[in-house]
Every structure is written in C-alpha cells, then in structure tokens.
Amino acid sequence: MPTNAQWFKGNTHTHTTNSDGDTPPEAVARWYKSHGYRFLVLSDHNVFTNPATLASLMDSTFLLVPGEEVTTSFQSASVHVNALEISRLIPAPKGGSLVETVQNTIDAIRAEGAVPHINHPNFRWSLDTAVLWRVKNDRLLEIHNGHPTVHNEGGGETPGMEDAWDALLTRGKRLYGIAVDDAHHFQGEFAPERANPGRGWVVVQATTLNGRALVEALDAGRFYASSGPVLEAITITESQLSIRITRQGDFKYTTEFVGANGRVLAVNKSLTPQYTLQGDEMYVRARVIDSAGRVAWVQPVFTTRYVERQP
Structure with a gap:
C-alpha cells in the first residue's frame, strides 16, 4: 500500500x-x-x-x-x-x-x-x-x-x-x-x-x-x-506478519496465528505480536482476542505454497 x-x-x-x-x-x-x-x-x-x-x-x-x-x-x-x-x-x-x-x-x-x-x-x-x-x-x-x-x-x-x-x-x-x-x-x-x-x-x-x-x-x-479489538498497524513482508494492538482500558489480548485446516501455529500475548513464516504454510491469518472475548480478524497472508483452485 x-x-x-x-x-x-x-x-x-x-x-x-x-x-x-x-x-x-x-x-x-x-x-x-x-x-x-x-x-x-x-x-x-x-x-x-x-x-x-x-x-x-x-x-x-x-x-x-x-x-x-x-x-x-x-x-x-x-x-x-x-x-x-x-x-x-x-x-x-x-x-x-x-x-x-x-x-x-x-x-x-x-x-x-x-x-x-x-x-x-x-x-x-x-x-x-x-x-x-x-x-x-x-x-x-x-x-x-x-x-x-x-x-x-x-x-x-x-x-x-x-x-x-x-x-x-x-x-x-x-x-x-x-x-x-x-x-x-x-x-x-x-x-x-x-x-x-x-x-x-x-x-x-x-x-x-x-x-x-x-x-x-x-x-x-x-x-x-x-x-471489539482495535489494531494500530498490520505489516506484511515476505517473511513476517506483524501487528500492533491499541490497548483499550485495562484489557489484555491473546493473538493466535492460524494456518491451514484452522490449526493454531503460534500464540502471542503481547501488544506487538509477530509471526515469522516458516516456508511450509499455505496461508497464515491472525485472530486477536481481548479479555472480554471480542475478536479482530486479520486477513490471510498467502504464501507461495498456496494454490488457488476453482470448483
């Protein structure tokens, strides 16, 4: 962008x-x-x-x-x-x-x-x-x-x-x-x-x-x-997905990085979660959950292993 x-x-x-x-x-x-x-x-x-x-x-x-x-x-x-x-x-x-x-x-x-x-x-x-x-x-x-x-x-x-x-x-x-x-x-x-x-x-x-x-x-x-959650920034490079979370009040946050078949690849509890691509993922998306259970969904990052298919 x-x-x-x-x-x-x-x-x-x-x-x-x-x-x-x-x-x-x-x-x-x-x-x-x-x-x-x-x-x-x-x-x-x-x-x-x-x-x-x-x-x-x-x-x-x-x-x-x-x-x-x-x-x-x-x-x-x-x-x-x-x-x-x-x-x-x-x-x-x-x-x-x-x-x-x-x-x-x-x-x-x-x-x-x-x-x-x-x-x-x-x-x-x-x-x-x-x-x-x-x-x-x-x-x-x-x-x-x-x-x-x-x-x-x-x-x-x-x-x-x-x-x-x-x-x-x-x-x-x-x-x-x-x-x-x-x-x-x-x-x-x-x-x-x-x-x-x-x-x-x-x-x-x-x-x-x-x-x-x-x-x-x-x-x-x-x-x-x-x-619910507010994200200040989402940065995507060839090797990393990085997020900055805006803290609201005294809420705490858990970020789950999710891959193919909904498998959780990593969990981060900071306000600046990052995921480094390993090279074998099809895609990686992120789910940021606040301490009230509300969620922000970051769109999937598609890797070179991802093959788009038509029905």
Whole structure:
C-alpha cells in the first residue's frame, strides 16, 4: 500500500425502515457517524437508498456508500448477498438450484461493477461449505454477523463461520472475512436478543475516503474485521506478519496465528505480536482476542505454497 494509506472504520450491512429496520435512514446514518464510523452501507433488502438523499450528512469525516442486500431464495434456503457501491437497484435473480441462485446473484452484482459479499451463510442453515465452494467470482464472506439468529458459531453437524472459512481457504478458495452488525434495532433496549448496531465492523486501508477506493480495498483483502479489538498497524513482508494492538482500558489480548485446516501455529500475548513464516504454510491469518472475548480478524497472508483452485 502507498505510504499515505489510512484506516477507515465502516459497516457494510445495516437496515432501516426502507426494509425491515425500525429507524429511518437519516437517523441510522447519524448513529454511525456519531459513533466514529467513517463510512456506512445502508443495505436494505432489495431497496436502493440513494446517498444523494442524505447528502447533508456526508463530509470529510463520513461517507455513505450506496448498497443493497440482494435477497432471494431457493426452496427453503435464504440467499442474501450485499452489493457494495451500486448505482441503481439490482433485481434479485433466481436459479434452478441453490448454487445457481447464489451464482446468479454474485454475477448480477459484478455486472453492475459492484462488489459482493455473501451474508450469514448459517442463517436458516442455508449455505454450507459445499455450496460456498462452488460459487465463483466472490471474495468476501461474513464470518461474524451481530444479528442474534445467524448462528456464527455453527451447531450440530454444521461448522461455525471461522471453521467454514478455514475449510474453504485450505481447499484453495481465496476468501476474506467480513464482520458486520446487520443492525435492525436502533430503538428501545440494546440487548443480546435484539439486532443492535455496533457489534461488528471492518477497518479498511485506503488512500482516500472514497466509495470505489473502499470497496476495491475490501475486495482485495486490505482490511481487518472486528467485534471489539482495535489494531494500530498490520505489516506484511515476505517473511513476517506483524501487528500492533491499541490497548483499550485495562484489557489484555491473546493473538493466535492460524494456518491451514484452522490449526493454531503460534500464540502471542503481547501488544506487538509477530509471526515469522516458516516456508511450509499455505496461508497464515491472525485472530486477536481481548479479555472480554471480542475478536479482530486479520486477513490471510498467502504464501507461495498456496494454490488457488476453482470448483
């Protein structure tokens, strides 16, 4: 990245009264702006909310990136794919199978020059790793979603989203992990059983607060995702992955460096964890866990041993 690159905190998945949220778009945007977010995607279901209608909220500190949660289904499975940096409504497609329905949605988003990310695969247990593996031309997958009914941790025979991510990476699918809050509830009580804001976000490295620059950086994996921890810097060289953690209050941190099949390669408990590549890894990613159990996810570093495969 250029030396003038900055970190921009944002959320790519939230809802308003334009679909199934409880608060109008302007008030939703004001919540994020007042809580230090630099950009926001209003991603209502099959609705395009034009940021131009909220131009008074945007300035050098805050940007609305146009988006939509393209929402369809196949039989009992829900297919929800966010479209980032759109210029118009993208009609939700159908397909003759679940894989075809997901693929048609991805293709429709790409055809508009927009960037897709697949939302909450375990919602209604809709998209398993067999389906996700067969989808092409996608790079972004929600591994953490703050909605209380999406089953981030999996259950029964279905893996959690981090395990699914590692399974796909290990098989040869290059994916980057997104965290979002998928907020619907800004009114009344903030409680675990409600879909409140502030539970997941991304921090994107880009040279400017510009919608195209932000979504291209996301699509290229130049970001980290978090449900709490703040990272000051991530440095990647040919031989090392280094992180600087910003300590918040008296929290303590444990960083796990994770490789193929989700195997933990090393553990570090400092504020400046480092991992030196040994030469036999396919990829290495990092998971920073704070003493409240919240996590920041650093995107995988792919080594020369990594072979990207197509289904």
